[in-house]
Amino acid sequence: xxxxxxxxxxxxxxxxxxxxxxxxxxxxxxxxxxxxxxxxxxxxxxxxxxxxxxxxxxxxxxxxxxxxxxxxxxxxxxxxxxxxxxxxxxxxxxxxxxxxxxxxxxxxxxxxxxxxxxxxxxxxxxxxxxxxxxxxxxxxxxxxxxxxxxxxxxxxxxxxxxxxxxxxxxxxxxxxxxxxxxxxxxxxxxxxxxxxxxxxxxxxxxxxxxxxxxxxxxxxxxxxxx
Numbered sequence: 001x002x003x004x005x006x007x008x009x010x011x012x013x014x015x016x017x018x019x020x021x022x023x024x025x026x027x028x029x030x031x032x033x034x035x036x037x038x039x040x041x042x043x044x045x046x047x048x049x050x051x052x053x054x055x056x057x058x059x060x061x062x063x064x065x066x067x068x069x070x071x072x073x074x075x076x077x078x079x080x081x082x083x084x085x086x087x088x089x090x091x092x093x094x095x096x097x098x099x100x101x102x103x104x105x106x107x108x109x110x111x112x113x114x115x116x117x118x119x120x121x122x123x124x125x126x127x128x129x130x131x132x133x134x135x136x137x138x139x140x141x142x143x144x145x146x147x148x149x150x151x152x153x154x155x156x157x158x159x160x161x162x163x164x165x166x167x168x169x170x171x172x173x174x175x176x177x178x179x180x181x182x183x184x185x186x187x188x189x190x191x192x193x194x195x196x197x198x199x200x201x202x203x204x205x206x207x208x209x210x211x212x213x214x215x216x217x218x219x220x221x222x223x224x225x226x
Contacts, residue, residue: 060211
C-alpha cells in the first residue's frame with residue numbers, strides 16, 4: 001500500500017517528504033517538519049502509537065490500518081482534547097463506500113424476511129494480519145443494526161442467532177467482500193471485488209487533500225457527504 005500511495009500522490013502532483021518505516025524514523029524531525037499530513041497503512045499493533053505520534057507533532061493523520069478500533073473512543077477523545085486531526089476508514093475505496101450504502105439499504109429491506117439467512121465473507125492477500133477485515137466488520141455492523149434477529153457475529157463458523165463471517169487469505173488478492181442472503185428457494189448476493197490497490201490508495205490521497213486543514217475526527221462519510 002505504501003508504494004501505491006506514493007505512486008498516486010505523485011500522480012496528483014504532491015511531494016513525499018519522507019517514509020516512516022521504523023521507530024527511529026519518528027525521531028528524524030526533518031522527515032516531519034515539511035509534511036502537511038501523514039498517511040498510515042501500518043499494522044494494528046502500531047496504529048495507535050502512530051496516531052499519537054502525529055498528534056504530538058501537530059500533524060493530521062489519515063489511517064487505513066484496521067484492527068485497532070477497540071481504542072477508537074479513547075483516541076477520538078484525545079484527538080479532540082488536543083485539537084488534532086484524525087481521518088480513519090476501514091476502506092478508502094469510493095466503490096466500497098458505495099457498497100456500504102447498498103448493504104444498508106438491502107439489510108433494511110431484508111429485516112422482515114425471516115426465511116433468509118445472511119452471511120458475510122471476505123478474501124484478502126496473505127500479508128493481511130487482522131481477520132475479519134475492517135471492511136467486513138463494518139458490513140457486519142451495518143447488518144446487525146438493521147436485521148434485529150441477529151445478536152452478534154462469529155468468525156469462520158456458524159452459530160444460531162449470529163451472523164457468520166468467513167475470512168480467507170490467498171496470494172495477493174487486493175480485497176473481495178460478499179454478503180449472501182440464502183433461503184430454501186433462492187439466493188441473493190452482493191459483492192465488491194477490488195481489481196487492484198489503486199482505488200484504496202487514491203481514496204486515501206484524496207482524503208488527505210480534503211482533511212489537511214481541518215480539526216477533529218473524520219470518516220469517509222464526512223468526506224463523501226461534503
